[in-house]
Amino acid sequence: MSLFKISLDAGHGGFGVTPGKRVPDGSMYEWDFNGAVVKNIMAELLNYEGVTMLRVDDPTGKTDVPLKERSTKVNNWGSHAHISVHANAASDEWGPAHGVETFTYTSPSKTSVELATKVQNSLIKATGLTDRGVKKADFHIIRETHMPSILVECGFMSNKEEAALLKSSDYRKKCALAIVEGLADQFNLKKKPVVVKPVSKPVETSTVKVNVITGWYTEGSSGLAALEKFLKDHGWKYRKEIVKE
Numbered sequence: 001m002s003l004f005k006i007s008l009d010a011g012h013g014g015f016g017v018t019p020g021k022r023v024p025d026g027s028m029y030e031w032d033f034n035g036a037v038v039k040n041i042m043a044e045l046l047n048y049e050g051v052t053m054l055r056v057d058d059p060t061g062k063t064d065v066p067l068k069e070r071s072t073k074v075n076n077w078g079s080h081a082h083i084s085v086h087a088n089a090a091s092d093e094w095g096p097a098h099g100v101e102t103f104t105y106t107s108p109s110k111t112s113v114e115l116a117t118k119v120q121n122s123l124i125k126a127t128g129l130t131d132r133g134v135k136k137a138d139f140h141i142i143r144e145t146h147m148p149s150i151l152v153e154c155g156f157m158s159n160k161e162e163a164a165l166l167k168s169s170d171y172r173k174k175c176a177l178a179i180v181e182g183l184a185d186q187f188n189l190k191k192k193p194v195v196v197k198p199v200s201k202p203v204e205t206s207t208v209k210v211n212v213i214t215g216w217y218t219e220g221s222s223g224l225a226a227l228e229k230f231l232k233d234h235g236w237k238y239r240k241e242i243v244k245e
């Protein structure tokens with residue numbers, strides 16, 4: 001079976017290397033969200049059969065890999081589908097704009113539109129946020145990648161409520177799982193069967209019998225009675241040897 005190749009990129013770079021791409025109060029860079037979602041997507045895709053992945057942003061977030069470099073890598077690798085993960089912003093200030101939207105290029109392939117629709121619906125179902133729909137845009141990464149290609153905007157950094165979500169690891173995971181669900185649906189990707197490992201038998205250890213000699217007691221003495229009670233209480237087997245002096 002040939003492998004299904006999925007390429008991914010987390011938009012921009014972190015640590016301020018991409019100016020402006022952050023929450024208005026500076027508490028999160030857009031890449032922090034994008035990168036975490038891509039990481040979660042890749043972890044989830046490991047549960048699928050016959051999938052191979054390529055990530056084309058800098059996984060450390062320390063550089064903003066130029067868009068041309070990203071799209072060239074994706075095309076050279078021969079990806080079967082590309083997903084670019086982003087968080088939205090309406091301005092550098094807090095504002096009312098909110099919701100989730102997914103983009104295809106302005107003249108998209110049929111498969112791109114289908115993929116975008118499935119991922120968008122899955123994201124809306126998972127997040128419960130406002131459905132801004134599937135849209136078209138002339139963004140480099142979806143224009144220059146020559147396979148079904150989409151760009152997801154998973155909420156607004158410039159919206160206080162959504163910024164709080166974008167910062168949470170729960171929400172990042174939720175988005176990743178939703179994206180994978182849409183992707184798997186579009187390309188009929190199947191989960192690997194769950195392997196139930198048989199419970200391993202306890203290791204047989206050879207029994208070495210040890211004689212423990214506790215001391216000398218007089219038959220009928222309270223010391224012997226106390227010792228025998230102790231042994232019985234603990235379920236220990238014992239043997240008395242009568243010694244003739």
Ligand SMILES: [Zn+2]
Binds near residue numbers: 011021086
């Ligand atoms: Zn972005």
